[in-house]
Amino acid sequence: MSSEIYDIGYRHYDGPRLGPGHSTRALAVHSLRGVFGLGRTARSKIMPFSLAAVMLLPAIVSIAMMAMMGRRGMPYSGFAVFMQPVLAIFLASQAPTVVAPDLRFRVLPLYLSRPVTITQYVGAKVAAMTAAMSLLVAAPVTLIYVGELVIDLDGPPQTKEYLGALVTGLLLSLLLSSVGLAIASLTPRRGLGVASVIAVYLLSSASVPIVYSTLASTGNDAGARWAWLLNPFWLVDAVQVWLFGTTPNAEGEYPAGPYCGLVVVALIAVGLAALALRYRKAASR
Amino acid sequence: MMNTVVAGITYRALLGRRRIVLLLLLPLALLGLALLLRLAGSADQRSAMLLMDKFAIGTMLPLLGLIAGTGVIAPEIDDGTIIHLMSKPISRPVIAQTKFLVAASLLAVFAAVPTYLAAWLLVGTEDGIASGFALGALVAGVAYAAVFLLLGVVTRHAVTVGIIYALVWESLVGGFVQGARKFSIQQWAQSIADQISTSPFLQADVTLGFAVPALVIATVAAVFLAGRRLRAYSLTGDE
Secondary structure (H helix, E strand, C coil): CCEEEEEEECCCCCCCCHHHHHHHHHHHHHHHHHCCCCCCCCCCHHHHHEEEEEEEHHHHHHHHHHHHHCCCCCCCHHHHHHCCHHHHHHHHHHHHHHHHHHCCCHHHHHHCCCCCCHHHHHHHHHHHHHHHHHHHHHHHHHHHHHHHHHCCCCCCCCHHHHHHHHHHHHHHHHHHHHHHHHHHCCCCCCCHHHEEEHHHHHHHHHHHHHHHHHHHHHCCCHHHHHHHCHHHHHHHHHHHHHHHHHHHHCCCCCHHHHHHHHHHHHHHHHHHHHHHHHHHHHCCC | CCHHHHHHHHHHHHHCCHHHHHHHHHHHHHHHHHHHHCCCCCCHHHHHHHHHHHHHHHHHHHCCCHHHHHCCCCCHHHHCCCCHHHHCCCCHHHHHHHHHHHHHHHHHHHHHHHHHHHHHHCCCHHHHHHHHHHHHHHHHHHHHHHHEEEEEEEEHHHHHHHHHHCCCCCCCHHHHHCCCHHCHHHHHHHHHHHHHHCCCEEEEEEECCHHHHHHHCCCCCCCHHHHHHHHHHCCCCCC
């Protein structure tokens, strides 16, 4: 045993050693709690919980519509697209809290001195942010579904649409988290991280109508369809249309589904690779 | 009413780091879109209006206002290095005014000038569209700088609160509720642009008689309040 070299008589740790899986899981749970401000000051809980509450509002309106008027409100497939400003603000305001403190206080070497590799660290952070985002999508959608079952509308419940919305929500969360965390990790300052993430989202979403109308007015309809894919929410909606056969939530059609799926996978890969490179550099400082 | 040393430090903090990438990214995207529209052969007043309204005034200006307005003071408060500044014999309102002037000048360079260039690329000097929107962006940029500076002093979540104001209040609520547009800096910019431009495509919702006093009051009050808030400032630890 290495402890024999310089044993000054402290008691040794003789409890169970849980291995790298447990440390990754602990890091992920810690980060997930951090996203919602659990275990931190009351001030840092205000923002995530009020945004989560705003996400629930349309669900309550939807249930009220089903109960009182007997017709559906928002379709399951359109929930994330409709609520995209709130999701984008949540991503922007909370992604820096996941990555910024560790970079700012330069504690990364401390993490990596344990049996945690960069891959596991990045994986835990992305998993935590993905879980938080998909929770934000899944909770209101599930609430609507439960409401639908309880109210018992005419016709069968839209179970397939509901499950499709859950899967798409997970894919959307993975895309947003990997790209959002990669952007946020470029700066150790929280405010600047929030601004960069929201700037990239707004750039992409605000350029969609301009690019679309330009291409459509010149008669290039096939090219104009690709404009929707500039915005991540419509990009994932296009994948949902392809996988689950839902109606598109954009005005007009999307390009063929497999290409959209490829774009999503490529973007996630780019985000994860950027994160891994960023942390490799941060760890060596 | 400004301190050149404080101004120099603030300029260096904003332009010397990665923040300048963000400050450059947005105007470059605007010019890129203007070029794209021109190359696609749809450089007319309608598309110029779409670009100015949706992108220049609706997206770029509030974002730049947020980055510059909170960027001049929030990082220093976050770090705690503001204490070195506040412990010097400089009046706190002067610190706030200096930071405001720095943010306003950056917005003039990074928002108003590209706005003019983008509009000029599309329609030249036709109907005063370019100069109207440039002046609107300039004046609204000054107001954004003041308001977001105040936010940066008041709350640690300045950027998030600012985004919620710009995205939810000005864009979403303003899109549905007529009354909300009266209290939106973007709409005040539109009124000023409408006053100068004679283009039939531009219709402002807020009268100039409301917009100009509102801009002046918002700017002066925000800088004044930021100065007052700095006078009795208590540093709190990071969360």
